[in-house]
Amino acid sequence: MIPLIETLKINLQLKFLTDATMKSFLIIVVAGLFGFILRRQPAMARSILRSAVVMVRPSKIGEQFQTILAESRNRMPMTKVGVVIGLLALICLAMPIGVVQVAEAVDPEQALYQEIQAVYKFQPDPLPENPTEAERAARREQYQQKWERGLQLCEQFLNTYAESERYDEILYQKLVYVRNLKSDDEFEISVEAFLLKHPTSKYANKVRKLRAYRLENQFRFEEALAEWDRIDDPALLPEVYDRKGQIYARMGDSAKWDEFNLLRAELILGKPAPAFSHTSVYGTPVSLKDLRGKVVVLYHWSTRDGRTVSNDETGGEISNLKQLHKMYGENPDFVLVTVCSQSSEAKLKQFVETHAMPGIHLLVDPELVPYQFGVDGWPYYVILDKAGILRESAHGFALEDSAVEHLVKALLAEDTDVAGERIIPRISQLRANRVDEQEEVIAEYEKLLAFMPDNPYIMWEVRYRKFELMMSGLYQKRPRGGDATAWMNEAYDRIVEASQATPSLGDVIVSEALELATFCSRQGDREKTWALFQIAVAHDEDDNNSAINYAKEQPERFAAIQDIPEFQKLIAETPLTEANRHSLEANRKREMYAEDLSDAHKSFVAVKVDGEIFTGVILSQVGHILVPANVTEAETIRVKIVDYRSAKVVAIDWDSGLAIVKVDGQTDLRPVVLGNVEDLREYIPIPLPNPEDGYTYPNIAAISTRGYPNFPNLPPEIHRRAVERPTERSVGVMELEIDNHGKVTTLTVARPFKPGEIIRGDALVYHDGRLLAVAVDNEARFDVWGASADPIPIDQIRAALQRMNIIDLIKSEIKKSVE
Known part of the structure; x- marks a missing residue:
């Protein structure tokens, strides 16, 4: 820095700098030079700036610099115009280019942290209602770039500031990117490292949450439940109950699903609302404390959420908000507050004004929304009564068939000063679902009906329950x-x-x-x-x-x-509709081919690998069995032919996920008959007369040897009959597309309400038992309502058999067995 000062001293003493204009020119040149250095040599610029920060402190260098400036001022006084021109030049040329470098020079950790948070919170604009594939691809690329940049910055921070108090937070954010970008093994190693090194960190529960979601997506439900049980943060408890309920639903345990739905509702509802205050985007202060005595609807949404921003006057969230406000907006005891997240003030104002969105509008960071509301996504609404008690907390915002407008009406009429039972509709309904005696269920719903007498859903439920109870008694x-x-x-x-x-x-x-x-x-x-x-x-x-x-x-x-x-x-x-004609024809064929289908069961066998059961398809009388390719990774493979016998791997086709194993010593097995694409064409979903109603999804027969693993409460004799022997069930064909060349491009089947029943080699067959598709283990997808899979259609099965050259091999083996 000393040579720089000396140079400056020489320049300030130059004889030709005799007027204010030249002095102003000098400042412009220096500012421009500094801006150039900031752009081309940021490291040098940071060094200069750090030195400048040091110079403002009392020191010999500072005294020398002050002396130089004083001597220069005495010889060549600058006019105010010159100073202004010089400052303007500095602002216009240097500061816009170097503001980031200035921040880094003063507090580089803070600057890097802010950059990490900017990337972490960045969200691409929402896709249009009917996006093109190019738009989807561009969106995926935006997220990919965000994750890669975020991971790079997090690693830079962790390597540079190992002692920072923000270390745990950045490490957690890194794990989020690792989850999105890296393999399951890498993610698991990173999670274990975090929990081992930072077991008491306030981010430990969030890390466990990341792991629990990952385990759930891998269908490792028991492990996911155990991970949710380890989370002890009260702020995450509503989410813990929600996810555990969802997992049990995916496992087919509806009783547990109801149990955790009730636990979540009892945790949130019936409690005083937490403190919450904010200022609207138009400057109006809003506090729940000040709104006591009014019924408050808090509508949580985002300008990014397509379900929220739909402005269809015949439905959609905004239309429902407008209808609700039209019903009760003039009532002084009613307040509608919209809480928008992940947007900007400008976007929010523009949206509100464009769509004439009613209510008081807040823009709130999601982290600032009290967890006691239970908000875990958008759209979401919370309803408070006049005493500030939470009476509803739920996803979506529908009128007519929902309790929203009827609950608001009941709460407006409710006298909170009169002591009595406070009805919480959601809790009452969930408790009713867990009661076995219909009389008790009816009593619970009649209390609800007394509270909301105009609610058609509750009226229907009471009538339905009474009618079913009456008819049940009659049939007995x-x-x-x-x-x-x-x-x-x-x-x-x-x-x-x-x-x-x-x-x-x-x-x-x-x-x-x-x-x-x-x-x-x-x-x-x-x-x-x-x-x-x-x-x-x-x-x-x-x-x-x-x-x-x-x-x-x-x-x-x-x-x-x-x-x-x-x-x-x-x-x-x-x-007859097309669906009815199809149903009649399917019934006719089922009756015609009933005996053939029953006989075809002999073409399927149980395959046991590491304690798990798969379904194998017999391809030859001499013991060739078609199985999922992942079966071949086991050390021992056993096939049940009368009793279990060892099998060896003959061929594997990883492209299709299929393989062939062989059980030696067989001569009289019943090989399956291969179907064709034309047979499969009969199962294409049929559009309903009204397009908005969707499709009729034809059922196709599935053969399985795995029993009912997700339904442990079934009678034991049903399990015994279905395990390790071929049993038949129906699955719906949800998607089926066949191109002009007879190639199956899409095939998706599903088993509603029966999670896990169409995986691990289960075969889909025609009415007469001909093979049309095989579902493999890694193709299953689960949700609350069931499981779906993309099985391998018959044209791809035939192509896989050709690649494995199995037809010639079977002919050769049969010839040997005859000889």
Whole structure:
């Protein structure tokens, strides 16, 4: 720094600098030179700046510099104009270029930390409603760049500032990027290292949460549950209960799902709201304490969330908010507050003004939203009563079929000064779900109905429960022989009575009316059969003609009314939908090929590997078995042919995920018959008459030897019959696309409400047992409602067999066995 000062001293003493203009020019040149150095040589610039910081302290260098400036001022005084020009030049040229370097020079750790947080919080703009593949790819690339940059900065910080008090926080953020970018093994090693070195860190629970989600995504449900159990942060407890409930649902344990839903609700609801205050984007202070005495709806959302920003006047979140505000906005005891996150003030204001969004609008960092609200995503709403008690906390924001507007109405009418039971609708419903006795369930719902008398959902639930209880009692009294006239008359009267009440029970009435109509037809009561059929048609929801189509599909059930002209006219004038035609044809083929399908069970065997059971497909009479390729990684493979026998690997095709194993000494096994793509074409999902209603998903037969591993509560004899022997079940074909060349491009099947039932080699077969697809272990995907998989279709199975040259091998083996 000394040579620089000497140089400056010489320049300040130059004889030709005799006027203010030249002095101003000198400042401009120096500023420009400094800006150039900042751009081209940031390291040199930081050195200069650090030295400048030191110089402001009393020192010999500082005294010398002050002396130089004083001498220069005495010889060549600068005008105010010159000073202003010089400062402007410094601001315009140097500061914009070097502001980051200045910050780094003064506090480099803080500068790096802020850069890390900027990357961590960065979110790309949301995709449009119907994005193109190019837009999706660009979005993925944005996230990839964010993760890679974030990981690089985190590692730089951790390597440079090992003693920083922010070390744990940055290490946690690094783990987030590792989870997104690295392998499962690398992530697990990083998690273990963090928990070993920082077991008491405030970020330890968040790290465990990352691991729990990863384990859940790997279907390691027991381990995921154990990891959630280790989390002891009260702020994460609502999420712990929610995730444990979701995991149990994926495991097929609905009782546990209900249990944890109730635990979460009881943790959040019925409690005083936490302290929460903020200033709206228009400068209005908002405090929940000041809103006591009012019913408050807190709507949590983001301008980034497509479900929130939909402004469809026939539905969507904004439309619902407007409707709710229209209902109660003029009531002085009602307040709507929207809490927006991950946006900017400018975007929020623009959105609110463009869509005329009602309410008081807050822009709040998600970290500042009290965890006691239970908010864990968008859109999410919280409702507080006049006493500031949380009465609802839930995802979404729907009207009509939901309790939102009815709960608000009930809370506005509620007198909080009167002592009494405080009804929490969500808790009441969840408790009702866990009660076995229908009378207790009905009593719980009747309390809800007294609290919200205009809620059609609660009215329907009370009517439905009472009707089911009544019909259950009736069916228990149904005579098994002899004269059933009295019972039939009583059941008929009950259904007629239920059909005249409102709100309509819809499909419930249809089902019961058709069932009793069938009974009446067998008893020869033409009048009651016809009356019940008319009730079923009248209550057929959405005009989908399910009652009429049912009568078309099974005319024998309605023999007593076949000669009624009105009945024949209904049958004749109601065309079969494509789905009904398909259903009729499928039923016909199932009956035709029932014996063939039963016989085809002999072409499937249980394959046991490391204690797990897979389904194998017999390819030859001499013991060639088609299995998932991951079976071959085990040391021993055993196939059950009468009893378990050892098998050896013959061929593997990793491209398809299939392999062939062979059990020696076999000569009379029943090989499977391979189907073709044309057989598979029959299972293409069928569009419903109304496109918005979606599709009818045809069922395809699945053969499995694994029993029902996710349903331990089934009777033991069912498990015994289904384990290690071929059993048949149905799965829905959710997606099936075949191109013009006869190649299957997409095949997805699902087993609703039955998680885990279509993996590990289970075979999908035609009505007569011909093989159409094989599901492999690593193709399964789980969610709350079931499991789905992308099995390998028959054209790819045939191609895999060719690549493995198995046909010629089988012929050779058969020839040897004959010789």
